Amino acid sequence: MTAALGVMTFARTMSASAQNMSFGADNFYRSNNVTIQPITFPNQFKMNVAGNLFTPKNLDANGTAPAIIVGHPMGAVKEQSANLYATKMAEQGFVTVSIDLSFWGGSDGEPRNAVLPDLYAESFSAAVDYLSLQNFIDSERIGALGICGSGSFAISAAKIDSRIKAVATSSMYDMGAVNRNGLRHAQTVEQRKEIIEQMSQQRSIEAAGGEVQYTSGTVHELTQDTP
Structure with missing residues (x-):
């Protein structure tokens, strides 16, 4: 009973907090x-x-x-x-x-x-x-x-x-799983092998002085056109 009352109190508090911008997701x-x-x-x-x-x-x-x-x-x-x-x-x-x-x-x-x-x-x-x-x-x-x-x-x-x-x-x-299998297991074994082959060839390119290829995510360089 005490636990239930605690949960109800927490829920009411969070509901009230939703009206306060300081609790927003900014x-x-x-x-x-x-x-x-x-x-x-x-x-x-x-x-x-x-x-x-x-x-x-x-x-x-x-x-x-x-x-x-x-x-x-x-x-x-x-x-x-x-x-x-x-x-x-x-x-x-x-x-x-x-x-x-x-x-x-x-x-x-x-x-x-x-x-x-x-x-x-x-x-x-x-x-x-x-x-x-x-x-x-x-x-x-x-x-x-x-x-x-x-x-x-x-x-x-x-x-x-x-x-x-x-x-x-x-x-x-689980970043290991998503890289092996893709989101929601959408990546096949053949696709994984293709990615590994691309990565392997990219090492040779960079070893020879070629351009570095970066992973997705935060951009490496910010410019005035960066969204």
């Missing part, structure tokens, strides 16, 4: 109750990871707070949905860090937009390194929130990093 929403600070920190491979640190303005100066690391969707950057999730969680009292996965956004890594899931997971652990060094963070209460592809990267990090005490995902996607 990726560039800024909260008057949260401070934002750009940060960088190294991973174990001596590559800098770029992030934004979100701190509640009412943070207890004499205490420690739980923290959440927020990872962006595959092909995105932290300034998109990760910042929004980090802001909304900071409004709830968490210290949060939105990160650019290595090779994306402001983080180090060449060639740009490279697909390296192991290093993506390392980006989460590097953020734990950073947070655990801050005297206002409870290092025993650090969690990870992964959006879309970052959901699987956050889980990969938590499997080998016991400092990550909790994991949550939003619209999590």
